[in-house]
Amino acid sequence: MAVGRPRAFDVEERLDRALDVFWRQGYEGTALSDLTEAMGINRPSLYAAYGNKEALFGRVLDRYQDGPARHLRTALEEPTARAAAEHLLRGSVAVVTSARNPGGGCLLVQGALATGEQGEAARARLADGRRAAETALRRRFERAQDEGDLAPDEDAADLARYIASVSFGLSVHASDGTGAEALHRVVDRALAAWPG
Amino acid sequence: MAVGRPRAFDVEERLDRALDVFWRQGYEGTALSDLTEAMGINRPSLYAAYGNKEALFGRVLDRYQDGPARHLRTALEEPTARAAAEHLLRGSVAVVTSARNPGGGCLLVQGALATGEQGEAARARLADGRRAAETALRRRFERAQDEGDLAPDEDAADLARYIASVSFGLSVHASDGTGAEALHRVVDRALAAWPG
């Protein structure tokens, strides 16, 4: 059974280079030529390995959530609701001011907020990702209510929405050039509104 | 002195139609054909009346800040710093859930957060607009300190950054389909962190 010519590049590793481009330029602002150049592969190799631009973006997004945006999941493992919220927000500051994206901001937010028809699928995917993160946080808060470290009369959905909203705001603000220290002070204020 | 054929459309009125398109689809997601179709004029008429796509976007942005986003300025006229902050945030909720943009969100945020080379100018213009709004708010807070309705040891810049950040977050959240009532509850929590 013949096996064929081996691929000359590492599929996962090159995803990181694609991630950097999408992160900086957004989905619609990124051309295939930008991707092939950054990834160091030819167009047909890209299509063979990843499908098409949209599918590549999906792979990149998964990698983003497993990598730079890992804090969205790890925050849920904190022992208390308040610690989870703070972990999420501090982690967000780190990501949106990451040296990897000098422009600042979070891929889940900047990637494709408003788009034409072509970017619709990417936009929807990002919105799903944001909603999923918020839902996971809400569930964590509900668990905290069961465990007694969050008042049972609090509205967990409202609280999660608030934290998510602040996190989104950090992303936009970072893309205006605001640094990590200033954003941490925003987080300080946001957490000052924590119930109880 | 001959005057020439009169223009068959109202330059300012058609800007509103262009605004709706840019608001929904963002700068890069909007093609000239989208604009000419929505505005009901031909391409050469658009170029004669507005310059080019980038210049048209600039005109649209001015109109946006004088129209739908008027609250950014009117908030400054409130008698107290706290009232100004609340006016700004409540106004933001209204704009980002406006029926005019069913997708939700604020043009200053969604218009062009991350772009390729082509959208760079638009991106920079929006970032300037956001920074200008925050600076105006900071100055209003400083005035409030002079007038005595905001503690003099507060950091006005930090406070303005916090309010701006929350406002940006509302925009992103709205584009995920969150309604006005839920966003007002986010504002409630954000204002619960108000100093004093």
Next chain:
DNA sequence: CTACTTCTGTACCGCTTGGTACTCAACTCG
């Protein structure tokens, strides 16, 4: 070595992009 499979690279596809040349229509002024 040959047969087979799979990746690489060039060269191309149709389509859309932002932008414009040019002709004709509509208007004012003398």
Next chain:
DNA sequence: CGAGTTGAGTACCAAGCGGTACAGAAGTAG
């Protein structure tokens, strides 16, 4: 009326877009 000016509309441009056909290189299996 005609001369002069300006907008409208068609038809077009080069360049870039996302995506692919095809020939040849690189490997494995027998």
